[in-house]
Amino acid sequence: MSSHNQDTTGAQTTQEARMGEGVDNRFNSKLREAFGSSPFILTKFDSFMNWVRGSSMFMLQFGIACCSIEMMHTYAVKHDLDRFGSGVPRASPRQADVIIVPGTIVSKFAPRMKRVYDQMPEPKFVVSMGSCTCSGGPFQEGYNVIKGAEEVIPCDIHVPGCPPRPEALIYGIVKLQERIANGETAPVTVKPYELEQFGDLEEDELVQHLADQIDEEDLVMRYNWAESP
Amino acid sequence: MSLEAPEPSTHTDVGVTETGLDYDVLESLLGELVIDRETHHNAEAFVVRPDRVADALSVLREEAGFDHCSCVTAQQYEDRYESIYHLKKYDDPTQEVGVVVPTSIHEPKSQSGSGVYRTADWHEREAYDLVGIEYDDHPDLRRILLPETWQGHPLSQNYDQERQQVVPLTEHANPLEEDHRGGTDTMFINIGPHHPATHGVLHLKTTLNGEQVADVESDIGYLHRCEEQICQQGTYRHQIMPYPDRWDYISAGLLNEWAYARAAEDLADIDVPEYAQIIRTMSAELCRIASHLLALGTFAIDVYGDFSAIFMYAFRDREVVQNILEDLTGQRMMFNYFRLGGVAWDLPEPREKFFEKTRDFLDELPTRLEEYHNLVSGNEVLQLRCVDTGILEPEVAKQYGCTGPVARGSGVDYDLRRDDPYGYYDRLDWDVVTEDGCDNYSRVLVRLREVEESAKIIDQCVNLLEEWPEDDRTIQSNVPRTLKPDPDTEIYRAVEGAKGELGIYIRSDGTDTPARFKIRSPCFSNLQALPEMAEGEYVPDLVAALGSLDIVLGEVDR
Known part of the structure; x- marks a missing residue:
């Protein structure tokens, strides 16, 4: 803190001079110390934005199954996810940056989850929580169960466990924050049913073949047990 | 949905003896409705013709006092389909009786029990959905857990799990469309399946008349994880026990x-x-x-x-x-x-x-x-x-x-x-x-x-x-x-x-x-009563009623 910077001659640093007499050092912070006397930082806008994004994330209040109970514990008193700058659950996907997918996804819910994901503004990030969102988990053999969230939406972080402890979820979220701060994001996965969005692209045989399978009246999600990993 | 006030039964002690139920007395009460008798570990069960189900159930309910239809199990054997109604008494649940309804393997049709017990409504829909038994006179025989477009009945015997299934996203009605159901200007609103107040992934199709709930219908199955199938694949000793933790x-x-x-x-x-x-x-x-x-x-x-x-x-x-x-x-x-x-x-x-x-x-x-x-x-x-x-x-x-x-x-x-x-x-x-x-x-x-x-x-x-x-x-x-x-x-x-x-x-x-392996989930039955509690009330009361039911979707959908 400021006392370390003081030299023996009694000359004041700019910072101390600006703070004036009689003011204690409670406004000082590690950041201020790091910056020294200059109140300016020079950085790239991109890096700055990434740092901002990673440091303040709005989570979507989204519960599916067992994992959502542990997720609620992560938000609540003991574990308090807010300490890591990501504890503001938003009820509307349009206000959220991060979606934690906490639980088994079944065929009936998958299109709904995809729609919720689509409603989130860019840039958006996905933490898939629990074994079910990695692979279908203990329910993998079920006739109705999607074998992992990756089948539906692109995931940035997988947190395995059944369910993962709150500590594990926090670790996953902090890792996501690190990735965001470093400017890394998940590759965008385009699913066949999204191809209609690229209607202005040049005609392509494959695109055409896939687009033909889509009933335009009826946005359809195919679920195939046999070809699942 | 209004419910005609059921008359309080006065003959609740038919066949009740010191040592338990005397099933012979019950059998003579049912008379020619009984075509056979089976012994289950928990109680005796009467076999009933598929076109006499409602009669048998109402005799047991009105005259013998079995006022609790705990569960309806459906299953397929090599040569027949079978529905079992597990009946109990609220006063003394140790007094149990089963009603077994076999139906032919080629045309699994059986009379519905939903006129006698309201709770049989959803149970029979589930039986239709998963096993494929059809119930005559059922008020609303649709799939309940699986999507409408699902092909086949997954717990029937020659179901092909490899078969490709298609799930559409157009099921939700457009809330902005004009809606004049019931002669008045009502509004249709979807609550869920992703909504903070539904405690998971429940979808409520709600029709509002102004601020009041005119009609609410629960659409479940967004967390149907095939628990029954998975328990049927597991061995008794160790492989089943991890799954009950995940129901509720x-x-x-x-x-x-x-x-x-x-x-x-x-x-x-x-x-x-x-x-x-x-x-x-x-x-x-x-x-x-x-x-x-x-x-x-x-x-x-x-x-x-x-x-x-x-x-x-x-x-x-x-x-x-x-x-x-x-x-x-x-x-x-x-x-x-x-x-x-x-x-x-x-x-x-x-x-x-x-x-x-x-x-x-x-x-x-x-x-x-x-x-x-x-x-x-x-x-x-x-x-x-x-x-x-x-x-x-x-x-x-x-x-x-x-x-x-x-x-x-x-x-x-x-x-x-x-x-x-x-x-x-x-x-x-x-x-x-x-x-x-x-x-x-x-x-x-x-x-x-x-x-x-x-x-x-x-x-x-x-x-x-x-x-x-x-x-x-x-x-x-x-x-x-x-x-x-x-x-x-x-x-x-x-x-x-x-x-x-x-x-x-x-x-x-x-x-x-x-x-x-059939699971009778309490939340499944409790949730079915939601319209009785919410209709005619204000929207916030619907949310409070749902919260006070304390459902957990893992157990509703299984």
């Missing part, structure tokens, strides 16, 4: 495990040592406390608004319970602690420390509960929202097969821990809590008071365990390594789960996996 996943795992343990132990005739029963009783009640606290916390969110103080209070106490359970079982939520014939391991060493920790929690609990009463039940705002809203009359609750705190909040004095004793409950001193308000407030109050009762039970169990002689601490009886119950034995057994009567039907075919 609100830390009520041990209560669910007990449902499976009780059914399988009775089926295979396994004894449980007394010491293990006490551990089971204690740990299950800890689960009940955790579960009721979550119900309280989330209810407070629904009714008060945001992530608020009460939610944090409740979760703070849940953490304490989960710590105790983690010491005991090694897991915070998915315990997998019960084994057939006992529990997995003894109390953690040093035992004194475990007892001390549990006692500390129990000592602290009265102060905490007082705080809850100040915050919740004594709060004027909450009382305004909850008193006299979401009314569920006791007779209606019985029609829908409601159990647990929902039934007890309507004054139905029904608790399997006392009425159909298992474990160590009948040797402990505790009371069944009922409230007569029939409203949202009563249901919340019942849960809060049940926490006190559970604490009483745990306290007595801790005392017993502490004084238990060291050389008599048997935690498991001898169970064959590969468990193969006798072929063609059937059992339906229920325990009091956190949300009500959690029943398991198992049919053994002599192999080490069940031929049919």
Whole structure:
């Protein structure tokens, strides 16, 4: 803190001079110390934005199954996810940056989850929580169960466990924050049913073949047990 | 939907004797309706022709007093389909009877029982969805768990799981379209499947007339994880036990495990040592406390608004319970602690420390509960929202097969821990809590008071365990390594789960996996009563009613 910077001659640093007499050092912070006397930082806008994004994330209040109970514990008193700058659950996907997918996804819910994901503004990030969102988990053999969230939406972080402890979820979220701060994001996965969005692209045989399978009246999600990993 | 007031039955004691039910008297009551008789492990069952189901059920309901249709199991044999109606009495659930309805393999058509028991409505829809039996005269025979477009019936015998399925996204109606149902200008609104107030992935199709709910229909199946299929693939001894934890996943795992343990132990005739029963009783009640606290916390969110103080209070106490359970079982939520014939391991060493920790929690609990009463039940705002809203009359609750705190909040004095004793409950001193308000407030109050009762039970169990002689601490009886119950034995057994009567039907075919494993979930039946509570009320009361039902979708959809 400021006392370390003081030299023996009694000359004041700019910072101390600006703070004036009689003011204690409670406004000082590690950041201020790091910056020294200059109140300016020079950085790239991109890096700055990434740092901002990673440091303040709005989570979507989204519960599916067992994992959502542990997720609620992560938000609540003991574990308090807010300490890591990501504890503001938003009820509307349009206000959220991060979606934690906490639980088994079944065929009936998958299109709904995809729609919720689509409603989130860019840039958006996905933490898939629990074994079910990695692979279908203990329910993998079920006739109705999607074998992992990756089948539906692109995931940035997988947190395995059944369910993962709150500590594990926090670790996953902090890792996501690190990735965001470093400017890394998940590759965008385009699913066949999204191809209609690229209607202005040049005609392509494959695109055409896939687009033909889509009933335009009826946005359809195919679920195939046999070809699942 | 209005319900014609059922006349109170006066002949509730047909065939009741000192030693139990005399099924011959019941058979003569049914007369020529009975074409055969079967013996299940829990009760005798009468075989009835598929076109006489409603007659047989209404005789049993009106004249013999079987007012609780606990469950409807459907299954396919090599040569026939079969529906089984498991009937009980609310006054004495040990008096049970089954009604077995075989139908032909080529044209599985059977008469619906939904005119006699409202609860049969959803159960039969589920049977149609998963097994493929069609019910004549059913008011609304559609798929209930799987998407409308699903091909085939997954629990029937030649279902092809490799088959490609297509699921559309157009099911939701457009809320902006003009809607004039019922002659008035109504508005259609979707609540869910992703909505903070639905406690998971429930979809409510709501029709509003101004601010009032004109019609509400629950659309479930967004968390249908094929639990029954997976249990039918697992071996009795070890492979099934992890799954009950995931039915009602609100830390009520041990209560669910007990449902499976009780059914399988009775089926295979396994004894449980007394010491293990006490551990089971204690740990299950800890689960009940955790579960009721979550119900309280989330209810407070629904009714008060945001992530608020009460939610944090409740979760703070849940953490304490989960710590105790983690010491005991090694897991915070998915315990997998019960084994057939006992529990997995003894109390953690040093035992004194475990007892001390549990006692500390129990000592602290009265102060905490007082705080809850100040915050919740004594709060004027909450009382305004909850008193006299979401009314569920006791007779209606019985029609829908409601159990647990929902039934007890309507004054139905029904608790399997006392009425159909298992474990160590009948040797402990505790009371069944009922409230007569029939409203949202009563249901919340019942849960809060049940926490006190559970604490009483745990306290007595801790005392017993502490004084238990060291050389008599048997935690498991001898169970064959590969468990193969006798072929063609059937059992339906229920325990009091956190949300009500959690029943398991198992049919053994002599192999080490069940031929049919059916779960009777309390939330499934409780949720069916939602329209009765919400219609005609305001929208916020619908949300409060849903919160006070305390459903968990993992158990509704299974």
